[in-house]
Amino acid sequence: MCRSMSVSMSVRCPLDTKGSAVAGLAKRLSLIFKAKASKAIDRAEDPRETLDYSYEKQLELLQKVRRGVADVATSRKRLELQMTGLQQQSDKLQNQAQKAIGAGREDLAREALTRRSGLQAQMGDLQAQHAQLDQEEQKLITASQRLSSKVESFRTRKETIKATYTAAEAQTKIGEAFSGISEEMSDVGLAMQRAEDKTATLQARSGAIDELLASGALEDASSSGRGDDIQRELDALGSSSDVELELAKLKGELPAGAPAKQIEAPPAGAEAAQPQQSTQQSPQQPTQQPGEAQP
Amino acid sequence: MIVRILGEGQLSVPDVEMTGLNELDDALGEAVESGDETRFRSALAALLGRVRQVGAALPDDALKPSELVLPGPESDLDDVRDLLGEEGLIPG
Numbered sequence: 001m002c003r004s005m006s007v008s009m010s011v012r013c014p015l016d017t018k019g020s021a022v023a024g025l026a027k028r029l030s031l032i033f034k035a036k037a038s039k040a041i042d043r044a045e046d047p048r049e050t051l052d053y054s055y056e057k058q059l060e061l062l063q064k065v066r067r068g069v070a071d072v073a074t075s076r077k078r079l080e081l082q083m084t085g086l087q088q089q090s091d092k093l094q095n096q097a098q099k100a101i102g103a104g105r106e107d108l109a110r111e112a113l114t115r116r117s118g119l120q121a122q123m124g125d126l127q128a129q130h131a132q133l134d135q136e137e138q139k140l141i142t143a144s145q146r147l148s149s150k151v152e153s154f155r156t157r158k159e160t161i162k163a164t165y166t167a168a169e170a171q172t173k174i175g176e177a178f179s180g181i182s183e184e185m186s187d188v189g190l191a192m193q194r195a196e197d198k199t200a201t202l203q204a205r206s207g208a209i210d211e212l213l214a215s216g217a218l219e220d221a222s223s224s225g226r227g228d229d230i231q232r233e234l235d236a237l238g239s240s241s242d243v244e245l246e247l248a249k250l251k252g253e254l255p256a257g258a259p260a261k262q263i264e265a266p267p268a269g270a271e272a273a274q275p276q277q278s279t280q281q282s283p284q285q286p287t288q289q290p291g292e293a294q295p
Numbered sequence: 296m297i298v299r300i301l302g303e304g305q306l307s308v309p310d311v312e313m314t315g316l317n318e319l320d321d322a323l324g325e326a327v328e329s330g331d332e333t334r335f336r337s338a339l340a341a342l343l344g345r346v347r348q349v350g351a352a353l354p355d356d357a358l359k360p361s362e363l364v365l366p367g368p369e370s371d372l373d374d375v376r377d378l379l380g381e382e383g384l385i386p387g
Contacts, residue, residue, distance in 0.1 A: 024320025
């Protein structure tokens with residue numbers, strides 16, 4: 001009945017006692033974890049030493065998990081800072097779009113909104129990653145609390161066994177507790193690996209976003225990267241309208257009846273008078289070209 | 296009977312549920328053999344759902360091995376192959 005599918009699946013063979021074609025996955029996994037634990041016990045000369053060694057390993061793992069929680073929290077906070085940064089950029093583009101519309105520049109407003117939607121997509125991505133990290137963090141916190149309880153429970157059991165039983169007796173007494181804590185450690189170890197993998201991937205990506213934010217290139221995510229050209233155009237629009245305002249103000253301040261017309265519109269031909277004058281002044285040099293330097 | 300959901304902890308399940316869970320577990324094993332991701336995910340969801348429905352969380356300080364060890368709800372076939380492939384891949 002032991003139908004071998006592959007070397008890696010060989011653990012299921014002893015399970016195939018009920019005649020089913022394929023042993024359940026959960027049963028196979030349980031046996032793998034148990035096999036791992038019993039190997040560790042069998043290796044030791046005196047099982048009581050195994051208890052101390054395992055306890056040390058448990059404490060190490062507990063420390064590692066607590067550091068893991070801190071690492072994930074750091075990554076999560078970094079993501080939050082980046083999300084704030086992107087939100088500020090996005091708000092700025094929104095303001096720019098409003099100003100551009102106010103100035104009658106629909107093209108600029110469109111450009112700003114296009115870039116803003118690019119940022120919004122990035123932010124959506126970051127939000128999803130943030131939710132993932134948050135979940136990992138919670139899982140690790142729960143795992144570390146559970147492991148902590150089990151480690152304490154194991155310590156008590158270990159002391160009792162060491163004080164009460166001979167080496168030979170201890171072997172049978174520690175079996176279940178040892179398998180139990182070993183299984184927990186394997187589970188927590190897997191959770192740690194997963195969390196480390198996730199934070200490593202995120203750190204690489206958030207590093208890239210940090211660089212983008214720092215270089216200001218995100219402001220031009222959909223453009224040629226010439227700096228904040230929308231703002232430049234808006235500033236130009238702003239300053240020219242300021243000039244108009246100042247002009248209007250100055251005109252308003254002029255006393256009634258003053259020769260405003262001369263300021264507003266110089267007499268026709270006034271501009272042409274200058275070149276006329278210069279040709280009159282230098283009739284002796286008719287051949288001089290405009291580009292040539294004066295002697 | 297004690298069942299572990301990887302990443303979530305252990306649950307104590309009444310022995311009368313054993314037959315039903317073993318059937319769901321066999322279906323999960325077959326899904327893994329078939330290599331069909333969709334089939335695997337639905338078989339896993341069915342088993343996890345049943346365990347959660349009938350099981351009660353074991354106290355944190357309990358030190359007992361599990362008779363069934365289930366992959367977590369987000370696992371895919373690659374994760375399972377890693378778990379089955381080499382004992383060395385399981386840390387601790």
